Amino acid sequence: MVRNEARRTALLDAAVDVLAEEGARGLTYRAIDVRAGVPAGTASNYFANRDELMVEVMARVHVRLMPSDESVAASLDLPRDRELTVKFMHDIIRRADADKACYLAMMELRLEATRRPEIRDALTRTIAENIEANVAFNEESALPGDRMTVVSLYFAMTGLIYERLTLPDVVAAMDLDELVEVLVDRAIGPD
Known part of the structure; x- marks a missing residue:
């Protein structure tokens, strides 16, 4: 699957906002999808697991x-x-x-x-x-x-x-x- 880098960045920015507002426990794929305004399941297509997501959020x-x-x-x-x-x-x-x-x-x-x-x-x-x-x-x-x-x-x-x-x-x-x-x-x- 070809990844849309602009969408990946938008998902990471949404994850930053979720972390800031809800803390690590609130950081779910669903919360990221809602915050980014994308269809449910989008974040899970871009980040294989929570550790990968957090490492990429850190880089962002x-x-x-x-x-x-x-x-x-x-x-x-x-x-x-x-x-x-x-x-x-x-x-x-x-x-x-x-x-x-x-x-x-x-x-x-x-x-x-x-x-x-x-x-x-x-x-x-x-x-x-x-x-x-x-x-x-x-x-x-x-x-x-x-x-x-x-x-x-x-x-x-x-x-x-x-x-x-x-x-x-x-x-x-x-x-x-x-x-x-x-x-x-x-x-x-x-x-």
Whole structure:
């Protein structure tokens, strides 16, 4: 059977939304079909089993959260300094705010990974590869900081985003700009 890639993407996007809204227990083929507005049984034609579906959802989440090539290129036209690192951190927050469903779906996938070794293995590989890609980008772009800077900022930003999504009142009274500045300062030092 020839697969329609546009439909596959629509099904994965529907799965992201279902995960974000209903959690992993609500992620069924029927729920995906309903959310995508396709005939019943469509999702099961595209994804052989739940593990395959979750691994593909994870890959789709990462595609949706990636900055555009144009955005990165425009940023790299700026001086390669602390301020550019701050800008990149704010860009991450903006993308998280613009696509909250992706981060919530990723949280659900991480929770599911604690119970399912297949998901844990795939998610571990994906996250480790993304961290390595970020380290390589930082080095190739001659941005300030070393490997541990990138790793520290990754974990700090992940925690900040998850806190903002799950318990927004905890950080609501804080100045987000100041918090990002402090995170960057602690990772690479002030100007």
